Amino acid sequence: MKHMQRLLLSTLCATVLAGGLTACAPLVLGGAAMTALVAMDRRTSGAQLEDQGIEMRAASQVRAVLGDRGNVNITSYNRQVLLTGEVPEPAQRQLVEDVVAKVENVRGVVNELVVGFPSSLTQRSSDTLLTGRVRAALVDARDLSAPAFKVVTERGSVYLMGRVTQREADRAGQVARNVSGVQRVVRIFEIISEDELGRITTVRQPAASQAPAPVSR
Numbered sequence: 001m002k003h004m005q006r007l008l009l010s011t012l013c014a015t016v017l018a019g020g021l022t023a024c025a026p027l028v029l030g031g032a033a034m035t036a037l038v039a040m041d042r043r044t045s046g047a048q049l050e051d052q053g054i055e056m057r058a059a060s061q062v063r064a065v066l067g068d069r070g071n072v073n074i075t076s077y078n079r080q081v082l083l084t085g086e087v088p089e090p091a092q093r094q095l096v097e098d099v100v101a102k103v104e105n106v107r108g109v110v111n112e113l114v115v116g117f118p119s120s121l122t123q124r125s126s127d128t129l130l131t132g133r134v135r136a137a138l139v140d141a142r143d144l145s146a147p148a149f150k151v152v153t154e155r156g157s158v159y160l161m162g163r164v165t166q167r168e169a170d171r172a173g174q175v176a177r178n179v180s181g182v183q184r185v186v187r188i189f190e191i192i193s194e195d196e197l198g199r200i201t202t203v204r205q206p207a208a209s210q211a212p213a214p215v216s217r
Helices: 002-018 031-040 045-066 090-101 121-140 166-177 194-209
Strands: 071-077 080-087 108-111 149-154 157-164 184-191
Touching: 045 071, 045 080, 045 090, 071 149, 071 157, 080 090, 080 149, 080 157, 080 184, 090 108, 121 149, 121 157, 121 166, 157 166, 166 184
Parallel strands: 080 108, 157 184
Antiparallel strands: 071 080, 149 157
């Protein structure tokens, strides 16, 4: 399992690097890799699709009210939305939050927008690399399942999202804080019980194991 996680992580990092280290670089994965990623995610496939829809709808509505003023990044996990980036004025910070909160199926908004100038390309590149290092550290942690965590980095602050137990939440926070370059760790978790984790693992494991293995030539 750890080998598969490391392989998928390497594929993701290589794709992001090829896209010029931008946060919005498109990810093009093979069918087997994508199937494995979906299977190891603790959200249902329906919830994953819904989160994608929320991000698109929210981005469209934010552009409609904000235009090209500011840089707003929207991340949805199980209908909980994280806002990161920069806006020029405090009023726009609240406006973006209000707009996103009204998007269909959004159940909560965590507003981490900063009032100020948009971050530089150098800063965004640094954040992308830092996200990769944190993900790699989660993969290397033997007592954690890395695909259970979504990692977002903005100006050196690392945001961790996911459906995890309290033990996993505490451990992931510790792992992220120990990564060089991390200035702050913000945990935005949906805490589940160990029993619920056991039920999720039982359901997800067969699907993940059915992903075709690489063919040696």
